[in-house]
Amino acid sequence: MQDSKILSLEQVSKYFYTSSGFFSHGKHFAALDNVSLGVAAGSSIGIVGESGSGKTTIARLMCSIYKADKGRVLYDGKEISALSKREKQEYVKNVQMVFQDPDNTLNPKLTIKSALSDGIKKYITKDKDEIQEKLNQLMEMVGLPYEYLERYSHEFSGGQRQRISIARALSINPKVIIADEPVSSLDVSVQAQILNLMKALQKNGITLILISHSLAVVSNLCENIAVMQKGKLEEYGNTLEVLSNPKSEYTKNLLASSSYTVIKNN
Numbered sequence: 001m002q003d004s005k006i007l008s009l010e011q012v013s014k015y016f017y018t019s020s021g022f023f024s025h026g027k028h029f030a031a032l033d034n035v036s037l038g039v040a041a042g043s044s045i046g047i048v049g050e051s052g053s054g055k056t057t058i059a060r061l062m063c064s065i066y067k068a069d070k071g072r073v074l075y076d077g078k079e080i081s082a083l084s085k086r087e088k089q090e091y092v093k094n095v096q097m098v099f100q101d102p103d104n105t106l107n108p109k110l111t112i113k114s115a116l117s118d119g120i121k122k123y124i125t126k127d128k129d130e131i132q133e134k135l136n137q138l139m140e141m142v143g144l145p146y147e148y149l150e151r152y153s154h155e156f157s158g159g160q161r162q163r164i165s166i167a168r169a170l171s172i173n174p175k176v177i178i179a180d181e182p183v184s185s186l187d188v189s190v191q192a193q194i195l196n197l198m199k200a201l202q203k204n205g206i207t208l209i210l211i212s213h214s215l216a217v218v219s220n221l222c223e224n225i226a227v228m229q230k231g232k233l234e235e236y237g238n239t240l241e242v243l244s245n246p247k248s249e250y251t252k253n254l255l256a257s258s259s260y261t262v263i264k265n266n
């Protein structure tokens with residue numbers, strides 16, 4: 001895969017230790033074992049697999065919460081740990097994560113306006129009118145009324161809070177959004193709204209890395225798919241090709257147990 005990837009893992013392994021007691025030395029196990037995958041700018045990849053298969057570990061490596069024990073994590077073709085100070089700032093701004101549970105990511109003491117303004121002031125503009133204009137744009141993008149800017153996060157429903165988390169991730173004009181099961185804590189009725197929002201982001205050229213356990217969601221939103229099992233990359237490629245002709249037993253089982261039907265994009 002030599003076409004230019006904005007984010008990629010090259011033969012990455014990540015190990016953790018399980019310790020069963022104070023005197024035990026614990027066991028070393030691979031949460032990720034020699035995984036190579038990536039996403040081209042403006043494209044999208046869905047990462048699926050059962051719980052514990054390493055999906056969140058991939059997301060955390062991609063945004064430098066974890067460091068790889070083996071292999072390399074690359075941003076725009078350069079190893080993240082080798083980026084210059086300026087390149088690192090650009091990477092931190094351009095790669096934003098949206099977490100599964102929006103409740104833990106919003107400060108209850110801040111109005112939505114201050115929660116969203118922080119990053120804008122730091123990275124985009126300090127001009128008051130420009131900040132206000134950006135805030136209005138963001139609210140429009142995630143489908144919330146401007147008046148809500150003055151409210152606090154506890155005044156919102158789970159679905160609205162997830163929209164605010166997405167607005168905050170978008171506030172500094174990132175190139176890449178990594179969304180780790182962004183709808184799994186939400187009611188089914190609001191899941192579709194958030195997923196439509198993700199689709200709209202892609203139309204605006206944002207690169208999407210979406211972790212989900214729904215093949216239907218991934219087939220609808222993501223050009224490529226990575227199927228994880230027990231830390232290993234089980235299958236990887238164009239979503240329609242992988243799902244219409246799965247090679248591994250694991251993917252076949254995943255397909256059989258889901259309500260997935262092939263949905264052609266657009």
Ligand SMILES: Nc1ncnc2c1ncn2[C@@H]1O[C@H](COP(=O)(O)OP(=O)(O)O)[C@@H](O)[C@H]1O
Binds near residue numbers: 017049050055057
């Ligand atoms: N910080 C950590 N310390 C110890 N073990 C971890 C840590 N993070 C993840 N793991 C383990 O690594 C494996 C993969 O976890 P994770 O990437 O969260 O899976 P998924 O997101 O697919 O459910 C699991 O066995 C999990 O318990």
Ligand SMILES: [Mg+2]
Binds near residue numbers: 055056057
């Ligand atoms: Mg996870």
